[in-house]
Amino acid sequence: MVLNETKKKKPFKRSPQKPASARVSHEPPKPGLEVRATAAKLLAAAVDRKISLDGMLDLTHGNPAYKTLSDADRALARAILTTALRHLPRLEAAIASLLESPLPEGARALHHVLVVAAAQILHLGVPSHSAVDLAVEQANRDPRNRRFAKLVNAVLRRLVREKEEVLVATASVSPVPDWFRERLVKAYGAVEAERIAEAQLTPPAIDLTVKADPAAWADRLGGRLLPTGSVRLGEFEGSVTALEGFETGEWWVQDVAASIPAKLFGDLSGKRVADLCAAPGGKTAQLIAAGAQVTAVEQSPNRLARLKENLARLGMEAELVGGDLFAYSPDEKLDGVLLDAPCSSTGTTRRHPDVLWTKGVQDIEKLASLQERMLRHAVTLVKSGGIIVFSNCSLDPLEGEELVERVLADTPSLQRRPIDPEDWPGLEEAVTVKGEFRTTPAMLPPSEGFAGGMDGFFASVLSVK
Structure with a gap:
């Protein structure tokens, strides 16, 4: 600034300048x-x-x-x-x-x-x-x-x-946090733990569960038919909702691993089955498509509304029950119960990578305790000879194998019904020695034009004596 020295003015005083850290850009x-x-x-x-x-x-x-x-x-x-x-x-x-x-x-x-x-x-x-x-x-x-x-x-x-x-x-740095890597190594061994950790770096493919004739829909949509009967889409631009068959309710989006538990009941024609944690409804839809009379139980009103909308698009109906599953008690005992329980979701980190950073061991322990209570309640809802399929999308045995063993140990009326790996060609490695399902993101290799992998899931079939 240049002052006009021909006029008398009060001495010019600079205002105290704000430190750089306090300046704010107005651009x-x-x-x-x-x-x-x-x-x-x-x-x-x-x-x-x-x-x-x-x-x-x-x-x-x-x-x-x-x-x-x-x-x-x-x-x-x-x-x-x-x-x-x-x-x-x-x-x-x-x-x-x-x-x-x-x-x-x-x-x-x-x-x-x-x-x-x-x-x-x-x-x-x-x-x-x-x-x-x-x-x-x-x-x-x-x-x-x-x-x-x-x-x-x-x-x-x-x-x-x-x-x-x-x-x-x-590249040699593990892409997962230490607490999770340690649990993977303990459960699966160092080599498999590394495969799982690396597999979670790849975004998931889009899988569809189809009402009928999945091979034909795979052809129509240019997809790959998976061993489970799911259709895996290749890369495409645009929205899934714009694809043929969406508006008419011919299929729904569901990871291939998530489609497995509902398939473990066998023949459901005319049988009364409850889906105890039903929203968003993919497994409920599978049970209906298999011929079951389904009661869908969901605690969250918002999620229950979403379930209702999804079933309406698919042209399907089920008895919808809103409320705490612990309060649910049917008039007559059921032929089957699907309990896909709320869990740590560590098997879904390809699509939800924040899980490994927002949750920890304490969350797994707390959720395993809740799941155990849910499973014990589910046993009381099923008649003699009936089936319970217990599942979740956790990779941690505390929420899967160990939990089922605890319940079996002190419930004489319950027994495991082993899954036969020969019934699951292409996924034999996912069936454990005890006959339970354990999928990981490292399973299901890619093929030309199609990504590999699947969510990590656990599923066990239990029957009531």
């Missing part, structure tokens, strides 16, 4: 900045505060910043988040290898900015200059991180230059 955000900032915030919420992505990404009750994004930006935010969570230990190792010294304690916001950028550079094919520039802009706009903007720029530009070397160097 409009760069295109793409908001989606990266949102991804970093949601990543922090999942990893640091153990908040489920499903809730945050819900378009009705989810995160406000996420809901305000465009459809395209929401898709990008989801891609960044799921990729970052799948590869998190390796991304963190990559960043650490490029830092001269660790980030300051408490610099978690900066950490998440770097992880979001690294996920784009290493795995998403986003233009590198865009990922770097927007991360630097994020740092500059955050008072906590502004002083690290040059560091962000330097680290990420080096990551771009050394991308291939970094990918090779971090």
